Amino acid sequence: MATINFYLDKTDKKGFAPIHLRINCNSEQVKLSTGEKIKPKDFDIDTHLVKENAERVTEINHYLGYLKDRADELLNNSYKKSYTNKEIKLKLKDFVKAYKEGHKVNIVREQVSLYGKPFTFVDLFAGAGGFSEGFIQAEHNNKFFDFLVANDINENSELTHVVRYNHQLGLDADFLCQDITEPDFLDNLLSKTKDKKVDVVCGGPPCQSFSLAGKRKKFDKKDDLFSHYLEVIKVLQPKYFIMENVKGILTKEKGKIKELILKEINSIVDIKEIPRLTTFIKSLKKSNVENEFLLNCLVKRVEIEQYTDLKAEEFKEAYIKAIDSKFRKLTPNIADYKTSKTDERISTIRHGFNLLVRNKEWEKLKRDIIREKDFCNIDNDYFVDSFTQFLTDIDSNEIINKIEEAFSRLNVAKDFEKSCYDIIQALKIYVLNIDDCLTLIRDNCNTKQSKELDTIINDIRLYRIEAPFVANSSNYGVPQNRERVLFIGCRKDQKFISEIPATVTEEEKVTVFEALHDLDFIGNNEEAHNYQLVNISKQFNGTAKKMRSLLKTRSIEGKPIKTKGKTFAEWSKKGRLNGRFTKAKKPFYVKSTEALINNLRVHDILHNHKTSNQGENVIKRLDIILKEGDYKKAQTKLDECGLSSNKRNYNVLKPDNQSPTIMTIPDDYIHYNSPRALTVREMARLQSFDDSFVFQGKRSTGGNNRKTELPQYTLVGNAVPPLMARAIATEILKNIK
Structure with missing residues (x-):
């Protein structure tokens, strides 16, 4: 058996002595410099380690222990039974060299145009960094990618990112370790991009629990992360975005989920074109006098898309309050004073408006409950149904359903049925995406107006996408049959990409x-x-x-x-x-x-x-x-x-x-x-x-x-x-x- 220890060599002019590794085996001796120096007073000759009160004691002792382990593994636990002194030195020098190179001062550099043209990207739901790694490898005609920010909720994702991209590659790419559903996520992400324009966003939001509006959901932490991903796209407005998902998303709920995702992507609008659309909607009122209220609601709903965060919340609140005001004026015509103050149906409608006005607060509460539910493993037990029911009941769609039910149970005179109908439709417009709003607008158009609307739609949609496609990783030089669905959104001022050509044949x-x-x-x-x-x-x-x-x-x-x-x-x-x-x-x-x-x-x-x-x-x-x-x-x-x-x-x-x-x-x-x-x-x-x-x-x-x-x-x-x-x-x- 070999014995392995450390000793100090002669001190230099500054009083520091190099630490050497010494191996004794069968009367042979191998000596190797570790590359570390300390003062002799800080070295314990009994333990062959640095004393506890010395500078950098934890780091140096960790390194010495690591070297000793590698030497022990080489000599006492190796498949090979004999080594020359030269072979031992060469193998151990590799570890010493790696340590020395890893401890050089590393000046983080901005990814300036060292050669060619840089384009920026952000990686959401980054995990280990598979997207990030592929993007920084890519180059074409002296064009390459400048890595701005990665995001995930897990600390080990951040650790792997920081070690790889900051310490090892010396990039200034940042990491945001935060849940994308949190209210201040977008603000924090924007601060990490340091005011740089983002050209590409990539990421794979989990869609396991994603379901159709109005349906009962499982309500876990992965619920509807896709919509939050698209909220980032709306704000950053990159030239391209890539959304990766499992193949099953194409057939989930008989393909309706795929169609809904496409609708949501088509609902991302070029805000510069919104005034053009709202002017067009207003023009429809001349030939649709009976639908003037609903057309006004469509104008307000479309205008909300111009804003984010607090400003958007203000406009949403104003939208609901305007409908509430219409109901207050209508109430004396559909119920007497006593009924209006005590009736369960009237109360349901009024309180429903209150709930919708406070939507942001309810969404925060929903997120907190889901987090606690997940933390307590509430699933497949007697508790899950009550949690699911409550989370379903505070959803805007379900609130509107209850308001509609309350209206249906009122005995409204025929003269006021249209007003009740308009209120219900206005609430439904509130929760529609822009793509479905455009369908409603078309319902109020004649043939000539429909053609004009087609032109506006083509211009107002910020991203072009025909359909998602299935990509098999083995077609790109990966030794694995891994099929994934890719949604690629192409901003309207960019060339359209409908698929990614294979790099290898079958x-x-x-x-x-x-x-x-x-x-x-x-x-x-x-x-x-x-x-x-x-x-x-x-x-x-x-x-x-x-x-x-x-x-x-x-x-x-x-x-x-x-x-x-x-x-x-x-x-x-x-x-x-x-x-x-x-x-x-x-x-x-x-x-x-x-x-x-x-x-x-x-x-x-x-x-x-x-x-x-x-x-x-x-x-x-x-x-x-x-x-x-x-x-x-x-x-x-x-x-x-x-x-x-x-x-x-x-x-x-x-x-x-x-x-x-x-x-x-x-x-x-x-x-x-x-x-x-x-x-x-x-x-x-x-x-x-x-x-x-x-x-x-x-x-x-x-x-x-x-x-x-x-x-x-x-x-x-x-x-x-x-x-x-x-x-x-x-x-x-x-x-x-």
Whole structure:
């Protein structure tokens, strides 16, 4: 066994002594400079560590412990049983070099036009940063993207972002760790952009709970985040925006959700064109005298779109108060004095107006209740229905429904039925999007007026979008069949983009083996901190030739090329960042924000490559499934061996094909060559993240912690594949003005 410790060398002129690492093994000795210096009085010769009261004690001792662990792993726990002194020094010097480079002073630079033309982007619901990574990789004709701000609600997303983009790449991109539904979110986002115009917004708001207006909802924290995403678009008015979502959004509620999303996008208006539309609506009153009140309501509803925040709330309040005033004048005609003061129906209408006027306060209350409900895990229990009912009842649509019901139960004389009808319709106009308002306006047009309205609609819609489309990440050089829906909004002054062209053909797609073969040197419950040579001939014996034939030299985007190309694995090691990042620092890992503040960094050569500690029975189960090639086919044999599982599915990776969609739980996948789950790094490779992109914080978590924590596996599984994001960003750069 080797012994590993530290000692001090001779002091320099300033009285500082270099700290050296010393290894003794079989009468041989290896010495290596750590690159750190301290005063001899601060070194404890018994513990071989820095004394507690010394400057930078926590940071230096963390580094010395890290180096000792790597040396111990190399000498006492390595697959290789013999090393020369030179080999040991070279391997340990790699770790020392990474540490030194990582601790150089890093001056954050603004992303000025180092070459070419920069366009700005903001990444919402950023997670690990798959969109961000693809956008900063992209360039076309000397055009590239300047990263302004990313946003997510999770601290580990922020930590991963800060380490990658601020510390490692030296960018001044900011991070807003805040819920998009909070009232001051937009103000905070605008302050982070530092008054810079935003050209592109990207992000994938979760739409799992998104439902049609008036329907009962699940009411969780993911409710209607899409509408808040569009509120950001309305304010920033970028040249393009990309909204990514799961494929199921297209068929949810028989396609009605997709249509509603398109309606909401079409309802984002060019506010400069609003006076033109309102003038047109007013002109309709001449030929629609009986609908004058409703046309006036449509004018007021459209005018609200000119404003945001407090100003919009003022106009909304004025809108409801105007309808309330009409009802007050109507009341003596439909009910006597006593009835008007005591009748439940009249009270429902009056109090309904009060509730609508206070809509902003009710929305805040709804958000707080949903947050507390989520925190207390209220779901699938006796409490959930009462919570759901209350949250449904305070929704504006439901309030209007109750007002309409109250009107229907009043015995109104025929002479006043139209006035009651107008009040109800005016309230419905209040909650309509602009696209549906335009439909109502058309109902009041003749043929000639309809043609004029068509011209106005074409001009007033700020974004053009025909339909969402399904993009498969494997079409963009990603070794994974991950289908996602993309909504791409193109501002009316920009070139229209309807799809993202594939960068590889079906025959050229990257395989799982291409992505993972060079990482296949790790066993159960092991962690690797450096790359090791993989002998394909030894691993695959009779099929080695076939496996090697899967390896292709490619361009960065995945296109097979014969000259100046690299394999997918080589690109992953080298990195796919463009020429602006030649001064990028070595990657590092920290376990928390506190560790980053205290400089407790881990500078390995290879990060996030650790396997789970799986029990003997689990390994046997995975081995049977792997040999059978399919979980269902393996069921009989698993039953015979007493190894059956309640787990719904295992995905056996096929080396000569693409992986299925990578999710957040590693145990769902079985490595193509070993009975084990995947490491974070292997899942990141299947997502097309560079190896230099380090996922920070906890590796995994479970149970209720999944509500508040976002461990490495979840960061990877939820991400947009960077190569697909790169293809999207490149297509935008080709078209953006």
